[in-house]
Amino acid sequence: MFMARHDHQLHEGEALKKAARERLTREGEQWTDMRASVFEALAHFDKPASAYDIAEAVSKSQGRRVAANSVYRILDLFVNANLARRVESANAYVANQHPECLHDCIFLICDTCGQTVHIDDDSLSGGVREAARSAGFSAPRPVIEVRGTCSDCEHD
Amino acid sequence: MFMARHDHQLHEGEALKKAARERLTREGEQWTDMRASVFEALAHFDKPASAYDIAEAVSKSQGRRVAANSVYRILDLFVNANLARRVESANAYVANQHPECLHDCIFLICDTCGQTVHIDDDSLSGGVREAARSAGFSAPRPVIEVRGTCSDCEHD
DNA sequence: ATTCGTATGTTATATTGTAACTCGTTTGCC
DNA sequence: GGCAAACGAGTTACAATATAACATACGAAT
Numbered sequence: 001m002f003m004a005r006h007d008h009q010l011h012e013g014e015a016l017k018k019a020a021r022e023r024l025t026r027e028g029e030q031w032t033d034m035r036a037s038v039f040e041a042l043a044h045f046d047k048p049a050s051a052y053d054i055a056e057a058v059s060k061s062q063g064r065r066v067a068a069n070s071v072y073r074i075l076d077l078f079v080n081a082n083l084a085r086r087v088e089s090a091n092a093y094v095a096n097q098h099p100e101c102l103h104d105c106i107f108l109i110c111d112t113c114g115q116t117v118h119i120d121d122d123s124l125s126g127g128v129r130e131a132a133r134s135a136g137f138s139a140p141r142p143v144i145e146v147r148g149t150c151s152d153c154e155h156d
Numbered sequence: 157m158f159m160a161r162h163d164h165q166l167h168e169g170e171a172l173k174k175a176a177r178e179r180l181t182r183e184g185e186q187w188t189d190m191r192a193s194v195f196e197a198l199a200h201f202d203k204p205a206s207a208y209d210i211a212e213a214v215s216k217s218q219g220r221r222v223a224a225n226s227v228y229r230i231l232d233l234f235v236n237a238n239l240a241r242r243v244e245s246a247n248a249y250v251a252n253q254h255p256e257c258l259h260d261c262i263f264l265i266c267d268t269c270g271q272t273v274h275i276d277d278d279s280l281s282g283g284v285r286e287a288a289r290s291a292g293f294s295a296p297r298p299v300i301e302v303r304g305t306c307s308d309c310e311h312d
Numbered sequence: 313a314t315t316c317g318t319a320t321g322t323t324a325t326a327t328t329g330t331a332a333c334t335c336g337t338t339t340g341c342c
Numbered sequence: 343g344g345c346a347a348a349c350g351a352g353t354t355a356c357a358a359t360a361t362a363a364c365a366t367a368c369g370a371a372t
Contacts, residue, residue: 035319050358051359051360066320067320067322068359069321069322069360070319070322072359074319088244089244108291108293108296110293121287123283124283127277127283128300131280131302132304135264135275137264137305137307138305139304139305141304142301143300143301143303144299145244146287146296146299147296147297148294148295151294154292186350188351207329222351225329225353226350226351226352228328228330247328
């Protein structure tokens with residue numbers, strides 16, 4: 001089976017941070033220190049991170065106690081602005097590697113190690129959207145995730 | 157777009173309860189009073205119910221305090237036995253209307269009223285499974301849900 | 313200077329989910 | 343019958359996730 005190809009850029013490190021900042025400001029929102037800290041913490045995790053994980057990381061990097069509360073607010077903002085995604089079946093968040101373009105994305109989450117890979121396949125997500133529409137749902141936002149075992153964990 | 161058709165039976169009321177009991181006993185599990193109560197409570201909700209919602213309903217029907225704890229155990233059993241499904245994006249559960257056959261199912265959840273409809277489309281879910289496999293994931297269990305607005309709530 | 317909007321802090325609380333241990337009943341075995 | 347094993351459920355405690363309500367800080371607009 002063929003995967004939909006991405007010809008847009010995947011950002012990382014500083015480039016990702018810059019792309020995120022630009023995206024957020026283009027939305028008319030501010031790129032504050034706090035938001036930068038939260039984004040940085042989020043981007044440094046190599047698997048989906050809970051709001052509390054992020055609160056802890058930010059607390060460390062700031063040398064003061066940052067409440068989960070504030071992190072939730074910023075994560076909500078990020079999700080709305082397409083800077084981050086929520087992984088529903090893990091109650092956790094990941095940074096979006098290409099905040100400039102909209103996709104329904106598909107997460108593959110390893111039940112063993114928690115590693116999560118993110119694929120885009122607009123034909124699949126489009127099919128799901130269409131199915132929802134023909135059932136009378138408007139403004140559909142597909143949540144497509146797969147729990148399973150990744151190839152690394154399979155070799156045990 | 158065409159929907160995969162279901163030619164199997166949709167159960168309701170007593171028939172559903174009977175089908176659930178048969179399925180569970182065929183799995184080698186017991187159909188106890190407590191399990192019957194939980195199933196009944198679950199089946200009576202017209203939208204996904206949290207474990208705590210169910211605990212409350214069961215408490216009422218039994219005239220005594222039933223802890224959420226016990227309900228969770230039974231819900232897990234039900235999910236494993238295909239008597240119920242978990243709606244990940246709502247942290248809630250629904251009864252499976254046809255416990256005798258396996259499907260990856262797709263939930264459409266109205267963000268306004270909470271109503272949830274359940275569709276099966278094996279070509280869509282199969283596509284998601286395949287995408288996961290070709291990314292190296294084994295034993296894939298798709299979670300496909302759509303948040304949106306149902307046709308009833310659209311007319312406001 | 314005052315007011316307003318926005319971002320964040322602070323505290324409290326609600327909701328969802330597990331862990332650990334106990335008790336009672338049934339079943340099978342001697 | 344007596345006993346142990348297996349299972350279902352009760353009970354208590356707690357962990358993890360999420361939201362609500364209100365206070366404070368600060369810059370921009372009037």
